[in-house]
Amino acid sequence: MNNIIISILGQRLDNVGFGKKRWFRWRPTFSLLQHHEFQVDEIILLHQEEEKDLLNLTMRDIEQTCLNIDIKTHQLNYQDPWDFEQVYSELHDFAHQYTFDTERNNYYFHITTGSHVAQICIYLLNEANYFPGKLIQSSPSKVSPAGTFRTIDLDLSRYDQIASRFHKESQESISHLKSGIKTRNKRYNELIRELENVAVRSTAPILITGPTGVGKSQLAKRIYELKQRRGQLSGKLVEVNCATLRGDNAMSTLFGHVKGAYTGATSDRAGLLQEADQGLLFLDEIGELGQDEQAMLLRAIEDKIFTPFGSDKEVSSDFQLIAGTNKNLYRRIEKGLFREDLLARINLWRYELPSLKDRYEDIEPNIEYELRRYAQENNQKVSFNSTARSKYLAFAQSSYASWKANFRDLNSSIIRMATLSNGGRITEAIVDNEIHRLQLDWNGAINNRDSSDERLKHLLSADIYEKLDLFERLQLKQVIKICKKSKNMADAGRTLFDKSRLQQSKSNDSQRLRAYLKKYGLEFRNLGH
Ligand SMILES: Nc1ncnc2c1ncn2[C@@H]1O[C@H](COP(=O)(O)OP(=O)(O)O)[C@@H](O)[C@H]1O
Ligand SMILES: [Mg+2]
Missing domain, CATH: 3.40.50.10770 (Hypothetical protein VC1899 like domain (Restriction endonuclease-like))
Known part of the structure; x- marks a missing residue:
């Protein structure tokens, strides 16, 4: 050199x-x-x-x-x-x-x-x-x-002292994003490590996906706090669940309106995008946003301007966007419910939060976290007896525990046991009771989803129902569901025989469906579509 x-x-x-x-x-x-x-x-x-x-x-x-x-x-x-x-x-x-x-x-x-x-x-x-x-x-x-x-x-990273400061600061930020929970799941830890980098360096939109209760809203809040501590945001955190926005109200809640824009608009309103200026807007359940709102939002992200409802003047707002969803947005695009260009915009950084049952290593530190949280909120320290603790943990980490609503379930479970504990001790009896309760909850949910079985029983005569194999029951339930959704029998037939009908020279979907239903003593017109 x-x-x-x-x-x-x-x-x-x-x-x-x-x-x-x-x-x-x-x-x-x-x-x-x-x-x-x-x-x-x-x-x-x-x-x-x-x-x-x-x-x-x-x-x-x-x-x-x-x-x-x-x-x-x-x-x-x-x-x-x-x-x-x-x-x-x-x-x-x-x-x-x-x-x-x-x-x-x-x-x-x-x-x-x-x-x-x-x-x-x-x-x-x-x-x-x-x-x-x-x-x-x-x-x-x-x-x-x-x-x-x-x-x-x-190149500051070459200096040991400075590098170790950077490292320490980054560790603090990571820990903040994880709410101080010492998580052990590799995938989750890697996700948070990258997210910390992105949160500190970028102002681009972030999309957080995952089933209900995995911590999307909480993570958005933590990202906001992190950016605020680093002086990257001076405005507010504005949160809205898009599923709650409907009709005129949706446009006006997000983008504001001028007086007289619609009946009931008695004065000007700024809207949430304005409120989030220089801050962070968290749009939860973004998949539920209406088409018009999606178009307007896209423009607001790309050009930082939009037009309030009923106004002819554009206004500007500069905000960081985090979107959350538990829906598959690609599927919503296929169905014409979500704009592809909007997804492309918000998809630059996408993080899928894993379910609690896929993070069984993290159940233990999360139990500790929930106990600490309970202590803080109720000013009372609660802990497990040691056998009670092993029993609960063994169940919590087993495949019997579905943790359907993820952290919400864990949170409720710990609150129940802590509330029932005497003198701050969670005993084996309390744990047994709680496990039973969780199992009922989760199984109940499965049975509930199967209430269509009840309907089937009701539609069929008892002797036919008794003889049905599970295979037939499942098939019949789906067929009935489609019949109910269809305009008429021909329409239902087209949906059900979608492949084989193409091989037929003359369309006979209706007859085929009629014959199938007849085997079970059913008629299309009685299916209550
Ligand atoms: N990483 C986490 N560890 C433990 N509890 C969490 C975590 N993230 C969220 N929670 C708690 O779980 C519950 C649901 O979190 P939330 O962020 O509302 O989930 P989502 O928005 O994905 O439905 C809240 O009570 C929250 O405090
Ligand atoms: Mg949420």
């Missing part, structure tokens, strides 16, 4: 007179080349036009003392070395036209000479990677006119 120095010829510091005494004086640019422990292969002297004499002298002296050095020059054309705009543009132009070959060369930008403004500009250009390399700073010494020098690498 070659060492290349880029240095501004200093009108004052490099100019110590043209007489012999100059050899015994410190001249930063010249002196920097006099250290044998630092072999320089090339120097680029940046100079102003009026410094021709000083430039020539310096070049001659360098040539005389350093044998194998290449000397290049570049003229800077600013009138006033203290004018930030002029100096920055000139240095930026130099950086732009010069080809830096960092594979072959180490570049050092000398910041001792030049006006303070020039030094600041070099620093800025270095930090923004326009000047790739290290900064070098030199100073006089009592011992030798060569003086001393030190390099400064703005």
Whole structure:
């Protein structure tokens, strides 16, 4: 690797007179080349036009003392070395036209000479990677006119002390995102680690998906707090569940309205997007948003402007967006319910939060978290007896525990046991009772979903129902469901025989369906569609 120095010829510091005494004086640019422990292969002297004499002298002296050095020059054309705009543009132009070959060369930008403004500009250009390399700073010494020098690498991650501070700060942020819970699930931990990077570095929309109760809303709130602590947001956190927005109210809640926009609009209203200006807007259940609102939202994200309901004037609002959903948005696009372009916008950073049953390693630390939370909220410390604890944990981590509503279920479960505990001790009896209750809850939910079985029983005569295999029951239930949804028998037939009907020369979907139903003593018109 070659060492290349880029240095501004200093009108004052490099100019110590043209007489012999100059050899015994410190001249930063010249002196920097006099250290044998630092072999320089090339120097680029940046100079102003009026410094021709000083430039020539310096070049001659360098040539005389350093044998194998290449000397290049570049003229800077600013009138006033203290004018930030002029100096920055000139240095930026130099950086732009010069080809830096960092594979072959180490570049050092000398910041001792030049006006303070020039030094600041070099620093800025270095930090923004326009000047790739290290900064070098030199100073006089009592011992030798060569003086001393030190390099400064703005790649802060190379400094152990600074890197460990960054690491500590990042760990604190990660822990904040995890609500202080020491989670062990690999997938979840990796997700949060990346999310921390993104939250700190980016203002692009973030999409958080996952089933109910996995912590989407809580995570959005934590991201807001994190960004706020880092001074990246000054506005509010504004949350809305899109499933609650309907009709005129939806437009107006989000984008505001002007007085008289619709019946009942008795005064102007700002709307949530305005309220979130400089802050964060969390749109929960974004899949439920209506078509018009989706179009308007897309524009508000892309151009940061939108039109309040009933207004002819655009307003602007700058907010960070986090969207949450437990729906598969691709499927909603297929059904024409969600805009593909909107998804593309909000999908840049998508995080799917895993269900609690896929994070069984995290159940234990989460139980601790829920107990702490209970203690804080109720001012009463509660803990398990040790056998009770193992029993509960074994169940909680087993495949019998479906944790259907995820953290909501765990949260309720701990609250129940804590409330029933006497003297803050959760006993085995309480745990047994709780496990029973959870099982009933979860099984109940499954049976509930099967209430269609009851309906089937009702439609069929008892002797037919009794003889049905599970296979037939399942099939029949689906067929009846489709019949109920269809306009008429032909329509239902088309849906049900969608593939095989294409092989038939004459369409007979209705007859086929009629025959199928008849086997079970059913008639289309009695299915209550
Ligand atoms: N990572 C987590 N660990 C433990 N509890 C959590 C976590 N995330 C959320 N919770 C709790 O679970 C419940 C549901 O969280 P929420 O964010 O509302 O879920 P979602 O929005 O996905 O339905 C809340 O009581 C919340 O405090
Ligand atoms: Mg939620």
